[in-house]
Amino acid sequence: MADSKGKVYLIGAGPGAADLITVRGARILAQADAVLHDALVTADMLALCPQAELIPVGKRSGQRSTAQALINQLLVDAAGRHRLVVRLKGGDPMLFGRADEELRALEDAGIAYEIIPGITAALAAAASARRPLTRRGVARSVALFTSATAPGEPDIVTLPHCDTLVQYMGGREAMVTARKLLERGQSPDTPVVVVENCSLADEHVFQLRLAELETGLAACSGPVLVLIGEALAAR
C-alpha cells in the first residue's frame, strides 16, 4: 500500500470564475485522477478536469457539510487509489480553508503533497469594485477576517484593528461588525463595498456607507464579501 500512494495537490480555485485559477493549478487539474472539491467550486471550473473522478465534499442543499474528519479520510483514501489527487478549495487553501487539518492527515498517513495558492476573494472583490485595499497616505494595513468559523465557537470578541477590513462570509455577521465599528467611533460615512457572487456571471457590487450596511445587505442572497475603509472611497 505504501508504494502505491499518490501525491495530493491542495489547489486554490480562486473566487469562482474558471479562468481566475493559476496557470499551475489549471495544469495540475487537467492531469488529476481524482478531485475532491468544495460546493463553492463551479461547474465551469470542474470542466478543466473532465478526466478526473469527482468527489464532492462541500455543503449541499438540505445536507450538512461533510464533516472535516470524513474529508480528511476521503483524501487519504483517494491518495491510496490514485497517482494524482487534487483537493480543490474555493479561494486560497491557506486562508479560512482548514488546511491545517487536511495537511496533518496527509502527513500522518505519509502522503506527499504540494500547495498551489489561489486568488482570495478580497483581491477579486477589489478588482471587481475597482477600489484598492490600500492607498498611499490613507491605508497600509488590511485585515482579512471571519466571525465564528464553526458552530459552537464563540463570536469574535474584538474586531481587528487595520486601516481596511475585509469580512469573509459576511452576511449577517457584517451587521454586527458595522455596529461594533460605529460604537468604537468609526465614522458612519466610512466607505463600504459589498460584493456578492464575486467574479461570477451574477456578481453584484454595492457601494455604501458604513451606516447603510444593514440595509445594503438585505438585498443580497448569495455569498457576500464586505470591505470597509477609507481606501475604498470613490475617486
Add this chain to the structure above:
Amino acid sequence: MADSKGKVYLIGAGPGAADLITVRGARILAQADAVLHDALVTADMLALCPQAELIPVGKRSGQRSTAQALINQLLVDAAGRHRLVVRLKGGDPMLFGRADEELRALEDAGIAYEIIPGITAALAAAASARRPLTRRGVARSVALFTSATAPGEPDIVTLPHCDTLVQYMGGREAMVTARKLLERGQSPDTPVVVVENCSLADEHVFQLRLAELETGLAACSGPVLVLIGEALAAR
C-alpha cells in the same frame, strides 16, 4: 485621438513564478501590444508576451524608481498608441500597488480598463512554508501590512491587531515590528516564518520564534515576507 485609445489591463503577476499568474492574466498578456512592468516581474513571466513592446517602469540598479506620475503618463501614452496595453504588477494590483493613482490617471484620460487580480505574496509564502494563515480555534484574522510606503512618510505608529500578521517588504522594518510586539506582551516563542524570494528558484523559508527574528533576517538579502502568529506553529 479619442477614437484610437486602447484598453488597459492592470494585471497581478503574482509572487514571481511564471505559472502563478492566473489563466486570464496569461491569456491577456499573450495578446498585449505593450506591457509596462515592475522590476519584480521576472524574465520568465515576460516570456509569456514575446510579441509585446516591453516598457520597464520599476526600480533598477543604481536608479530611483520611476516616479509614479511618470508611470501614469507612460500608461496613458501607451493606451494612445496601442489597442491592448497591460500594466503588469508584482503580486496583486489592489494591494500595495498604488493602483488608485494609476486608475485615476486612466479615468481622467477617458481610457477603459479592467483589473485582473494576482496571487499576493502572503498566500504564496504560506503555501511554500506549508503553514496556514488561519487555523480553527487559533486564528481567524490576518493583517497584511507594510511600514512606511514612501520615503518621507512617517513610520507606522500602531501595529495592526490581528491573530496573524504578515509584513510586506519586511526586512529591517520587521525587526521594529518584532520589538513592538514583544513590548506589547506577545510571547517571544510566537512562531515566525520568513520567506525570501517567494516562489522563485532561490526561495528560502525560515521557521523561527519571534525572539529570533532579528538574527534570522540577517541571513536574508532578497525581498522578504515576514509572517507572525500561532497559526504558523509547526504541526
